[in-house]
Amino acid sequence: MDDEHFRASVKASIDEAVDYIDGFIAPQRAKATAYYRGDEFGNEEDGRSRIVMTEVRDTVQAMVPSLLRIFTSSDQVVEFAPNTADKTDIAEQQTDYINHVFYNDNPGFSILHQAFKDALVRRTGVIKWRWSEDTEISEAEFEDLDEGQLLVLQQDPSVEIMEIEEEIEQEAAGPDGVLPPPAKYYDVKIRRKIEKNRVVLESVPPEEFLIARDARDIEGAAYVGHR
DSSP states (O other): OOHHHHHHHHHHHHHHHHHHIIIIIHHHHHHHHHHHHTOOOSOOOTTSOOOOOOHHHHHHHHHHHHHHHHHHSSSOSOOOOOSSGGGHHHHHHHHHHHHHIIIIISOHHHHHHHHHHHHHHHSOOEEEEEEEEEEEEEEEEEEEEOHHHHHHHHHOTTEEEEEEEEEEEOOOOOTTSOOOOOEEEEEEEEEEEEEEEEEEEEEEOGGGEEEOTTOSSSTTOSOEEEO
């Protein structure tokens, strides 16, 4: 299969998945969401009760805590088991690292909460991981820096000097009556760029998740996508 046929095949898979999700699944999800919110049905009559029962929301909210307890009652969301005695230390390090990524680098509890809620209300809960190369940009101002402190900022590759104002102060003469060299001080405004290279976990809204119409699971699906 050449590139042109491959692109055409992928586009056809995307179009079919979009049609399936938007045409068949989305209306059912919208209806379930309306039940969860307790929206009116649209056939209400004047002078009659407009109360809508919220059994769907009550049931979902009762089930979510039980599901969360299953996955978060322990400090370890996952645990790696060594298959040989000499890999025990490596398995412990892997366990500690993954749990740090889940609970410290990411809001793991909130991610699970949203995914469970989506699964109960809209039939599908999706958690996605990706490697982030995002950059965090911040600005700061410093006053009365000496030349050494200014040099440290200038040599920092993550720092961009935006403004510098130089101030010269003449200190008083010493006991011998000799004036010391004037002292230079700097007011500096900088912009700092810090790379946030890390694993990011996020709960994907069900409507953004695409999968082939005939798929039984993600592993065997001909097409899986995030739009």
